[in-house]
Amino acid sequence: NAGVTQTPKFQVLKTGQSMTLQCAQDMNHEYMSWYRQDPGMGLRLIHYSVGAGITDQGEVPNGYNVSRSTTEDFPLRLLSAAPSQTSVYFCATALFGRVSTEAFFGQGTRLTVV
Amino acid sequence: GENVEQHPSTLSVQEGDSAVIKCTYSDSASNYFPWYKQELGKRPQLIIDIRSNVGEKKDQRIAVTLNKTAKHFSLHITETQPEDSAVYFCAEGGGADGLTFGKGTHLIIQP
Numbered sequence: 001n002a003g004v005t006q007t008p009k010f011q012v013l014k015t016g017q018s019m020t021l022q023c024a025q026d027m028n029h030e031y032m033s034w035y036r037q038d039p040g041m042g043l044r045l046i047h048y049s050v051g052a053g054i055t056d057q058g059e060v061p062n063g064y065n066v067s068r069s070t071t072e073d074f075p076l077r078l079l080s081a082a083p084s085q086t087s088v089y090f091c092a093t094a095l096f097g098r099v100s101t102e103a104f105f106g107q108g109t110r111l112t113v114v
Numbered sequence: 115g116e117n118v119e120q121h122p123s124t125l126s127v128q129e130g131d132s133a134v135i136k137c138t139y140s141d142s143a144s145n146y147f148p149w150y151k152q153e154l155g156k157r158p159q160l161i162i163d164i165r166s167n168v169g170e171k172k173d174q175r176i177a178v179t180l181n182k183t184a185k186h187f188s189l190h191i192t193e194t195q196p197e198d199s200a201v202y203f204c205a206e207g208g209g210a211d212g213l214t215f216g217k218g219t220h221l222i223i224q225p
Contacts, residue, residue: 042217100146100208105157
């Protein structure tokens with residue numbers, strides 16, 4: 001039982017490149033989300049999904065795209081990387097679509113855009 | 115969720131003393147208030163949570179209090195130990211848009 005798995009752990013991109021951050025969970029959680037963590041800014045919600053086929057925007061969605069074709073996977077796509085997207089990205093899941101239970105985080109992806 | 119204000123941003127206490135971190139929120143519909151601990155280079159992990167029908171919850175050295183009328187909740191850590199040094203985040207939720215986090219408190223335990 002792996003929980004929430006993010007890949008890769010580290011990534012360096014050049015400005016303008018695109019890439020996909022992967023998030024997979026084996027806990028059969030309905031809710032999946034992506035946060036970015038910047039110094040002094042806490043964790044800010046990028047996109048979230050309350051179930052397969054359903055996605056919605058969070059607080060800071062610009063420059064990112066998501067899809068939820070299966071319960072297990074919730075990839076985050078950077079369309080054209082910018083230095084402002086340098087951050088640590090966390091995927092988080094919860095049992096139900098309405099998050100009133102513990103959220104489980106992946107180990108994080110440290111992304112640097114040069 | 116809407117805004118969550120967390121104070122202080124840094125807290126330094128002597129080992130053995132108590133630490134208190136406070137958060138305020140603005141969304142009246144919030145009904146779930148978790149606290150997460152994040153050690154350096156690690157993922158956030160839940161340490162305690164409280165729901166809106168409860169005013170206080172305790173788990174060994176940590177406790178959380180909630181005042182729904184005033185829209186604030188607090189984390190209390192007693193008899194602090196070196197391993198309590200970390201960044202602590204409060205959050206509020208209960209809606210389908212997930213958790214809204216505070217900006218975090220860096221807790222430093224001085225030996």
